[in-house]
Amino acid sequence: MEKIRLGFLGLGQRGNGLLSNVLENFKEIDVVAVCDVYEDRTDSAAERIEKERGNMPKKYRKYDDLLGDAEVNTVIISASWEAHVPLAVAAMRAGKITALEVGGAYSVADCRKLVETYEETETPFMFLENCCFGKNELLVTSMVRKGLLGEISYCHGSYCHDLRSEICGGVKNRHYRLRNYLSRNCDNYPTHELLPIARLLNINRGNRMLSLVSMASKSRGLSEYVKDKEEFAFLKDKHFAQGDVVQTMITCANGELITLKLDTSLPRAYSRELSVSGTKGVYNEQGNILLTEGKFDHEKGMNEYINSADDYAKYLPKVWKEITEEEIRAGHGGMDTIMLKAFFDAAKNGKEMPIDVYDAASAMVVSCLSEASVAGGGKVMEIPDFTNGKWLLREPKDVEAL
Numbered sequence: 290m291e292k293i294r295l296g297f298l299g300l301g302q303r304g305n306g307l308l309s310n311v312l313e314n315f316k317e318i319d320v321v322a323v324c325d326v327y328e329d330r331t332d333s334a335a336e337r338i339e340k341e342r343g344n345m346p347k348k349y350r351k352y353d354d355l356l357g358d359a360e361v362n363t364v365i366i367s368a369s370w371e372a373h374v375p376l377a378v379a380a381m382r383a384g385k386i387t388a389l390e391v392g393g394a395y396s397v398a399d400c401r402k403l404v405e406t407y408e409e410t411e412t413p414f415m416f417l418e419n420c421c422f423g424k425n426e427l428l429v430t431s432m433v434r435k436g437l438l439g440e441i442s443y444c445h446g447s448y449c450h451d452l453r454s455e456i457c458g459g460v461k462n463r464h465y466r467l468r469n470y471l472s473r474n475c476d477n478y479p480t481h482e483l484l485p486i487a488r489l490l491n492i493n494r495g496n497r498m499l500s501l502v503s504m505a506s507k508s509r510g511l512s513e514y515v516k517d518k519e520e521f522a523f524l525k526d527k528h529f530a531q532g533d534v535v536q537t538m539i540t541c542a543n544g545e546l547i548t549l550k551l552d553t554s555l556p557r558a559y560s561r562e563l564s565v566s567g568t569k570g571v572y573n574e575q576g577n578i579l580l581t582e583g584k585f586d587h588e589k590g591m592n593e594y595i596n597s598a599d600d601y602a603k604y605l606p607k608v609w610k611e612i613t614e615e616e617i618r619a620g621h622g623g624m625d626t627i628m629l630k631a632f633f634d635a636a637k638n639g640k641e642m643p644i645d646v647y648d649a650a651s652a653m654v655v656s657c658l659s660e661a662s663v664a665g666g667g668k669v670m671e672i673p674d675f676t677n678g679k680w681l682l683r684e685p686k687d688v689e690a691l
Contacts, residue, residue: 290637296322296361296385298352298376299368300330301463303390307365307417307629308334310619312341314626318633322361324349325368327463352376356383363636365417366390369465370477374399381412386636388415389649391480393656397673400650404675407646415632415642416649418484419624420561421688422631424609426485429565429572429579431604431691433489437581439569441490446482447550447562453514456554457521470531474505475660476551477531480652482561483539484644486547489565493647494683496543498672503659505532510554529554537659539672542680549655572598606689631688643688650675 295311295318297304304325311318323334323346331348339345349355356364356379363386366376370392380387394400407414420426432438452466459467469477490496510533515521533554539547550562563574570581578591579598586593608627616626631643651672658670674680 290362290386290639292319293317293633293637294319294321294360294362296320296324296355296358296364297334298324298355298364298366298380299372299390300325300327300334301367304365304367305334306620307367307625308337310625310629312338314616314619315629315633319344320346322347322349322355322358324352324355326350352379356380356385361385364388370469371395371465374403377414378402378406381406381410381414384410384412386413388417388632390417391478392653393475393477393479394650394653396657397654399657400654400673400675403653404646404650413636413642414646414649415635416480416484416644416646416652417628417632418480418644418648418652419621419628420481421485421488421644422608422624422627423485423561424605424622424624425563425574425577425598426489427606427609427689427691428598428601428604429563430485430489430687431606432572432579432601433565433567434687434691435604437570437601437604438565438567438572439582441545441565441567443546443548443564443566444486444490445548445550445562445564446486447552447560448478448481449550449552449557449560449562451555451557451559452553453511453556456511457515457518457524460523470511470529470554471527472530473660474508474530474532474535474663475656476503476535476537476549477656478551478553479537479549479655479659482549482563483547483655484648484652485563486565487648487652488688490541490543490545490547491685492541493651493676493680494685495680496541496545497674497676497680498547498651499540499542500672501537501539501655501658501662501670502667503535503537503662503670504667505536505663506534508532508554514554532663535659535663537655537662539655606691608689627689641686647676647680
């Protein structure tokens, strides 16, 4: 492709963040169109683009109008969770190189539709899971590839993020989380913690996820949060379906166990709690701890080894050794910029997308399966093989050279 001509579908908080990153760090990318159901969002985005780039992009209120624009050859979709699959399917059918923001799916059928559309159209598709490019995630993956932790048996990850203000402010902020927390009880946002682990374990590339079990705690955090806040008075008599903490266990074909935790309705500091345990060592993001066989005293507590992972900085991939301060500031500590670099490089040069449609479907499906499992009292749910057996043949591939 000679030139990427980009359109944005969805200009809320996440869409604006990605737009800012493109405008600041990717001068070679032309942003030619913007679309949102809210006119003020398209107007604001268009004014920013004109001010920073000198061109006024086309403004659309309907996604099919943007997808019908022949000038647009690539789209970034960052709309509400419910709109993700329909928009991605429409974009692929329109022949636009498609980048889809993260979130959980509402049905297995939606995940199948995403995969089937990609296989039918062969339109390039990438799932924008920035945590796959995280510094800690790529460090531990690099060490696993080099054998420092031995054979991996267990991985854990979490999405621990105090979102009470964002959730309850959903009406004012026009944010989709509120309606989900009022009506659903599941791991609604599993991909940040799951996909980096899935890539480390070569899921869909010689390995696959087989089944899951999810359980949820009672729902009290959001009800307590709104109780004494006048701005959220309209929520005081509402029942929040979403449990405060949801735990999910996942089994894999090669014998590994994965545990996930969603914790977004209680007071807490942010953490993804990444932990990787192997026959020769363990990595724990909390405390920045890395212990390898023969280099620690197993009688001592973990606090004795805080920041021990810093001793292994040489295993960081090149992208994290060369990242600039501007790129770090542009979004999520640099992850967004590295992710967008990988996407634009693949789009322009016809390369395989680093995080593909099979990765997207297998991670997104955790939400609807966990919802069914919680409703069934911890019912075991089979995870579909969206590759239709190709996972046995597909070669392992990391998102970055390690």
